[in-house]
Amino acid sequence: MKLYNLKDHHEEVNFTYAIKLGLGKKQGLFFPKTLPKFNTKKLEELTEMDFITRSANILSYFISDEISLNDLTKNVKNAFSFKPPFLHIVEKNIACLELFHGPTLAFKDFGARFMANMLSYWNNKDDEMTILTATSGDTGAAVAHAFYCMDNIRVVILFPKGKISTLQEKIILYIRKNIHTIAIDGSFDDCQSLVKQAFNDKKLRNKIGLNSANSINISRLLAQICYYFEAFALIPNNQRNNIIISVPCGNFGNLTAGLLAKAMGLPIKSFIAATNANDTIPRYLHNGIWKPNKTISTISNAMDISQPNNWPRVEELFSTQKWNLKSLGYGSVSDQETESTLKKLYHIGYISEPHAAIAYRLLKKKLHPKDFGLFLGTAHPAKFQKTIEKILNIKLKRPNSLEKRAHLPNFSYHMKPNFLKLKDFLFTL
Numbered sequence: 001m002k003l004y005n006l007k008d009h010h011e012e013v014n015f016t017y018a019i020k021l022g023l024g025k026k027q028g029l030f031f032p033k034t035l036p037k038f039n040t041k042k043l044e045e046l047t048e049m050d051f052i053t054r055s056a057n058i059l060s061y062f063i064s065d066e067i068s069l070n071d072l073t074k075n076v077k078n079a080f081s082f083k084p085p086f087l088h089i090v091e092k093n094i095a096c097l098e099l100f101h102g103p104t105l106a107f108k109d110f111g112a113r114f115m116a117n118m119l120s121y122w123n124n125k126d127d128e129m130t131i132l133t134a135t136s137g138d139t140g141a142a143v144a145h146a147f148y149c150m151d152n153i154r155v156v157i158l159f160p161k162g163k164i165s166t167l168q169e170k171i172i173l174y175i176r177k178n179i180h181t182i183a184i185d186g187s188f189d190d191c192q193s194l195v196k197q198a199f200n201d202k203k204l205r206n207k208i209g210l211n212s213a214n215s216i217n218i219s220r221l222l223a224q225i226c227y228y229f230e231a232f233a234l235i236p237n238n239q240r241n242n243i244i245i246s247v248p249c250g251n252f253g254n255l256t257a258g259l260l261a262k263a264m265g266l267p268i269k270s271f272i273a274a275t276n277a278n279d280t281i282p283r284y285l286h287n288g289i290w291k292p293n294k295t296i297s298t299i300s301n302a303m304d305i306s307q308p309n310n311w312p313r314v315e316e317l318f319s320t321q322k323w324n325l326k327s328l329g330y331g332s333v334s335d336q337e338t339e340s341t342l343k344k345l346y347h348i349g350y351i352s353e354p355h356a357a358i359a360y361r362l363l364k365k366k367l368h369p370k371d372f373g374l375f376l377g378t379a380h381p382a383k384f385q386k387t388i389e390k391i392l393n394i395k396l397k398r399p400n401s402l403e404k405r406a407h408l409p410n411f412s413y414h415m416k417p418n419f420l421k422l423k424d425f426l427f428t429l
């Protein structure tokens with residue numbers, strides 16, 4: 001199947017090329033030229049399958065001309081080799097889709113591990129690659145873990161210094177070898193802008209075999225489509241026609257994957273794009289004016305993004321599917337509201353974390369009593385241990401994978417958000 005560049009529709013590539021390239025010409029994002037459309041019978045068939053079989057089947061619609069179903073299934077099995085998405089019922093008609101039971105305790109494990117598996121399947125022995133990735137907290141760890149010790153692949157992770165939780169930082173840092181982390185004096189948007197500048201530099205791009213494991217890489221999003229289908233299969237049959245999904249949004253990759261699933265025939269009634277005070281999209285949907293403000297720090301730090309990368313993909317989907325952008329629910333939630341929502345959730349027996357709490361709050365506000373509401377649980381509460389213990393006045397137990405790293409020293413490089421400095425660094429690797 002072909003993908004086209006949103007900034008230059010003449011540039012068409014297949015999936016193997018798109019995954020290796022990351023971004024197209026003029027920093028354009030790749031987007032599928034056609035989408036499979038499942039009818040009710042096919043959807044029923046898919047719903048009956050287990051998570052791995054169904055995911056491989058869905059992904060095969062995008063890449064069956066580049067890999068056999070058998071090989072794809074092996075890769076999907078390796079990639080999703082942890083506890084599958086899990087539905088935690090929070091109230092009678094509301095559940096959290098927990099996506100944080102992977103090795104780095106965030107939903108990013110699905111996309112990062114799928115990308116790593118597919119790249120190692122397709123990468124030639126002598127193809128050197130440098131994967132430059134910006135993180136506001138969770139992508140970095142998932143990418144580091146997924147690409148650790150992979151032959152011929154170097155990973156460089158940029159994160160905003162002092163603006164991610166201590167445990168999010170530790171879980172990125174424990175890995176050395178082919179993984180390099182740089183704390184940048186700035187925001188996530190500064191880190192993301194450095195990645196884009198690197199893609200603009202042709203000489204650098206060719207010399208180091210530049211790629212990115214951010215959600216600009218379409219492979220990340222295709223993998224994420226799979227858990228929306230799993231959520232549908234987990235929801236009781238009589239509720240499947242009234243599903244509202246609230247997605248905590250930062251770079252808008254997760255929402256894009258959900259919308260792709262809907263375009264493929266998953267009968268989701270509507271989506272809610274939930275942000276924190278970094279509310280470029282809610283304001284844009286409200287008044288039609290694109291005006292990113294300076295990124296501010298919040299307790300839902302992984303969503304501290306004011307220039308969301310995937311928005312052009314969302315707009316393309318609405319336009320090609322002939323959906324009205326007005327049908328997309330949206331809202332932004334302050335830190336104070338996030339805190340009171342965490343307390344409310346705790347009161348009804350669920351310990352959550354700031355990102356999911358934002359999605360829950362907006363879901364509660366917009367849900368009709370006859371609907372079934374899902375909010376996405378994107379990270380494990382323990383990654384935000386200090387914040388949650390303070391707000392809820394409780395002691396949180398850390399899962400083993402975090403416990404092992406909690407006391408490690410910090411050994412990141414440190415840099416101003418200066419592209420020339422970064423370029424020098426990349427050349428010396």
Ligand SMILES: Cc1ncc(COP(=O)(O)O)c(C=O)c1O
Nearest residue numbers: 138249250251252253254302378
């Ligand atoms: C815990 C958490 N929730 C939500 C988000 C936002 O997801 P997206 O960037 O796909 O919108 C992120 C980061 O991306 C995250 O790490």
Ligand SMILES: N[C@@H](CCOP(=O)(O)O)C(=O)O
Nearest residue numbers: 135136137138139214215251
């Ligand atoms: N919230 C993300 C930011 C990067 O988003 P991505 O989906 O484009 O990788 C993070 O946790 O790093």
